[in-house]
Amino acid sequence: MKIKKIYLYLSVAVALTFTSCNEWLDIQPELEMRQTTMFESEQGFKDVLTGAYIRMATPELYGLNTTMKLPEMMAQHWTIPSANSTQAEIYHISNFDFTQTSTKKLLEDVWLQYYQTIININSLLENIDAKKDLFTNGNYELIKGEALGLRAFLHLEILRYWGPLPSKAKSSDKAIPYVKIVTKNPQELLAVSYQEVLDNILMDLNNAEELLVDDPILTYSNTILNSPDDLQGVNQDLPHPADEYHYFRQSRFNYYALKATKARYYLWIGKTSDALENALVVIDALDSDEKSKFTLGSDADANNGQMTFPAEHIFAVSSTLATQTLTPVFFNYSTAYTQTVAYLDEAFEASLHTSDIRYRNSRLWENRIVPLASSAFNFFKKYNETGSTVTAVTDIPLIRLAEMYFIVTECGRDDLFKVYRMARVLDASIDGTLTTPAAIKSRLEKEYRKEFYGEGQMFFFYKRLTYNSLTWPVTKEVPDASYKLPFPESQMSFE
DSSP: OHHHHHHHHHHHHHOOOSSSTHHHHHHHHHHHHHHHHHHTSSHHHHHHHHHHHHTTTSSTTTTTIIIIHHHHHHHHHHOOOOOOOOTTTHHHHHHOOSSHHHHHHHHHHHHHHHHHHHHHHHHHHHHHHGGGOOOOOOOHHHHHHHHHHHHHHHHHHHHHSSOOTTTOTTTBBBOOOOOSSOOSGGGSOOBBHHHHHHHHHHHHHHHHHHHHHOOGTSOHHHHTTOTTTTTTTTTTOOOOOOOOGOOOGGGGGOHHHHHHHHHHHHHHHOOOOHHHHHHHHHHHHHHHTSSSSOOOOOOHEEEEEETTGGGGGEEEEOOOTHHHHHHIIIIIITTTTOOOOOHHHHHHHTTOOTTTTGGGSSSSSSEEOOOTTSSEEEEEOTTTTTTOSSSSSEEEEEEHHHHHHHHHTTTOOGGHHHHHHHHHTOGGGGGOOOOOOHHHHHHHHHHHHHHHHTTOHHHHHHTTTSEEEOOOSEEEEEOOEEEGGOOHHHHTOOO
16 A cells, blocks of 8 residues: 555645634535545545544554543553643543643544544545446455444444443433534534434444455455565465455454454443354454464563564554654653552552463563663553564554453353463463352453553443442542543534
């Protein structure tokens, strides 16, 4: 894929400023001008969709804000400074205070980036059927399926932030806008009911699933798909895609990303049997050689510094800005997010799980002396490139296999938790403890925290299960209202 060309298309959206209450509409005239050229070829459709993935990887979304920052601060994962410190934003977000200038801007940025990504996807979807004859190699179905699935995925993400508590939501409750068109009409951008959002998410996912039945990820192994098109280091006699667009499916909304999103969706609304069914599809996925499509991260992976466990990535985004973005967040001790050793020892149950592949040997966290500093600093290393303290990995996971194991554990297959426990080399004494729903909930709370530290999933665990009292790192009361983020000012101008 020609990245420079893609960035030219992205300039339609990325160059926007957030200076008025009409940001929702700012993109429309430029999209209209570009559509006549963007959608004249199959490559144009590919570029627009790739542009959506690039936007998702920016710091405004999964490159920082919606993985390591906003949800992690609300989950209390980073040491909370004082309100008067240079890191006051951590204090305010950790206390669910979105009345400050910086926190209001954060919500505005996230909201607009989500919806502007969706609008670009909608532009593609509005044009693709009329240009079906342009496509070869099954790319019409692949691109349309990805786009529909991605639209559903993004709306589910927005719902998890701004929607009501799922345990207390009513069908008629106002939720979020579900945007399926490119429009200049503010009335089309109003929030709709909770049920309408759920219905549209499921409709898009179902339609996407029908289109993705021939996804290359169902035919080729991840080893083949993650190889360059010259198949360097791979047996070239093995079947491989003829179209370069079919590679790197773990960095696109593939068939298994769709099934995992369905599992996440059904768990969110309490339909555990459906969640279980979809999660098992991912866990049980096999390549043509009968080996598992996705595998839980191993001790060898952790020892090699691969702490995001790439073999588990069901869906990830690739950020070329990762090192630049994460240097002040994790590499520079004077500004980095951190947590105390004592609290982390408690979180990781260090005295019990002495062989945990993540926490031992300073793999995930490293308390080290910093030159010119007066004391040691505890560095978070999940996103460090192997062997480096100053370079970040580029692939940021959005859905991993471990989550599917947690979903099936919660939905009636607690026997499969042992597979996960053994992969992480946790103490075997916990195997016999999952005897009641309360015990399973308690164990999963601990495991979500350990497993997804820095990835943004803990907050959604708390919200889904209506945790009004958090007990780690310290006791904190969280009223129901705190779990529903306030609409940003740009949206309130429409409501």
